[in-house]
Amino acid sequence: xxxxxxxxxxxxxxxxxxxxxxxxxxxxxxxxxxxxxxxxxxxxxxxxxxxxxxxxxxxxxxxxxxxxxxxxxxxxxxxxxxxxxxxxxxxxxxxxxxxxxxxxxxxxxxxxxxxxxxxxxxxxxxxxxxxxxxxxxxxxxxxxxxxxxxxxxxxxxxxxxxxxxxxxxxxxxxxxxxxxxxxxxxxxxxxxxxxxxxxxxxxxxxxxxxxxxxxxxxxxxxxxxxxxxxxxxxxxxxxxxxxxxxxxxxxxxxxxxxxxxxxxxxxxxxxxxxxxxxxxxxxxxxxxxxxxxxxxxxxxxxxxxxxxxxxxxxxxxxxxxxxxxxxxxxxxxxxxxxxxxxxxxxxxxxxxxxxxxxxxxxxxxxxxxxxxxx
Numbered sequence: 001x002x003x004x005x006x007x008x009x010x011x012x013x014x015x016x017x018x019x020x021x022x023x024x025x026x027x028x029x030x031x032x033x034x035x036x037x038x039x040x041x042x043x044x045x046x047x048x049x050x051x052x053x054x055x056x057x058x059x060x061x062x063x064x065x066x067x068x069x070x071x072x073x074x075x076x077x078x079x080x081x082x083x084x085x086x087x088x089x090x091x092x093x094x095x096x097x098x099x100x101x102x103x104x105x106x107x108x109x110x111x112x113x114x115x116x117x118x119x120x121x122x123x124x125x126x127x128x129x130x131x132x133x134x135x136x137x138x139x140x141x142x143x144x145x146x147x148x149x150x151x152x153x154x155x156x157x158x159x160x161x162x163x164x165x166x167x168x169x170x171x172x173x174x175x176x177x178x179x180x181x182x183x184x185x186x187x188x189x190x191x192x193x194x195x196x197x198x199x200x201x202x203x204x205x206x207x208x209x210x211x212x213x214x215x216x217x218x219x220x221x222x223x224x225x226x227x228x229x230x231x232x233x234x235x236x237x238x239x240x241x242x243x244x245x246x247x248x249x250x251x252x253x254x255x256x257x258x259x260x261x262x263x264x265x266x267x268x269x270x271x272x273x274x275x276x277x278x279x280x281x282x283x284x285x286x287x288x289x290x291x292x293x294x295x296x297x298x299x300x301x302x303x304x305x306x307x308x309x310x311x312x313x314x315x316x317x318x319x320x321x322x323x324x325x326x327x328x329x330x331x332x333x334x335x336x337x338x339x340x341x342x343x344x345x346x347x348x349x350x351x352x353x354x355x356x357x358x359x360x361x362x363x364x365x366x367x368x369x370x371x372x373x374x
Contacts, residue, residue, distance in 0.1 A: 204304025
């Protein structure tokens with residue numbers, strides 16, 4: 001063994017390398033657990049989409065504003081009366097959020113003794129699995145609910161019939177009432193599997209991870225007081241064989257690499273007399289590179305959502321229009337035609353199928369303003 005060994009460790013990894021690893025998750029396949037199909041291992045894809053929503057500032061801002069545009073003042077019947085006694089505004093907002101965020105949404109349908117719909121509730125899409133049918137292309141006859149699919153042994157899995165498939169059951173051996181049902185809304189992009197849809201901004205997910213990891217990386221820089229890279233000396237190198245050295249360096253690598261890592265190099269030598277001189281290592285133009293990557297990530301996320309004017313979604317960028325009012329009017333009109341109306345149409349069609357049981361036709365009411373987007 002030589003008297004000195006130096007191992008250079010890439011402390012941060014390239015952010016895009018992180019995304020390559022994430023792609024194996026967001027390209028997840030259907031997983032079967034007994035009589036249930038889930039969207040990836042324990043519904044992992046839905047969980048990852050949640051992380052992209054909460055951890056990417058740009059993605060979060062766009063989705064929240066988009067949902068607000070879509071839901072307007074809520075759901076009303078054809079006589080202009082609210083149906084909030086059946087579907088609350090809060091539940092409707094959560095349904096619209098799940099549908100935009102994940103491309104899927106689930107509603108619990110509760111009936112009264114007369115066979116009419118009494119209540120419609122939102123169910124977190126992460127909790128829903130699809131029943132296994134004779135053929136995977138068959139329409140599901142039932143859905144499964146579990147509070148946390150990662151802990152299936154801890155939480156019950158409850159089977160609900162699909163909408164229109166419920167049977168009459170007896171309550172207290174006296175009253176006959178229809179079973180609760182699940183109505184499932186699925187987007188158009190089912191190209192990667194038949195049971196679950198991808199969100200419409202799927203192409204921008206990798207950049208949501210970039211934005212998230214940039215924030216973690218620079219938080220670490222602040223916590224370290226912007227300290228440059230240093231060298232760590234581990235004396236007594238002659239006491240380790242090559243396998244032990246590899247294990248030692250691997251343990252440091254595992255703990256200190258990634259976007260939240262400390263920056264260092266491990267040096268193993270035979271004694272303090274032979275130790276490597278301590279030096280600081282600077283990364284030139286790090287913050288310029290960060291700014292470029294950040295701008296790229298933001299632009300890609302906006303493009304994946306079809307955003308034509310970032311200011312409509314709480315993101316301020318120069319527009320190129322001489323008049324801000326002109327810019328807003330043109331952008332709102334385009335947003336209305338190409339994005340809001342199709343989403344509203346999907347939600348209205350789904351809800352009308354449900355409210356048809358009560359002989360009610362519904363519509364989503366615009367926000368009363370000069371710039372509504374209905």
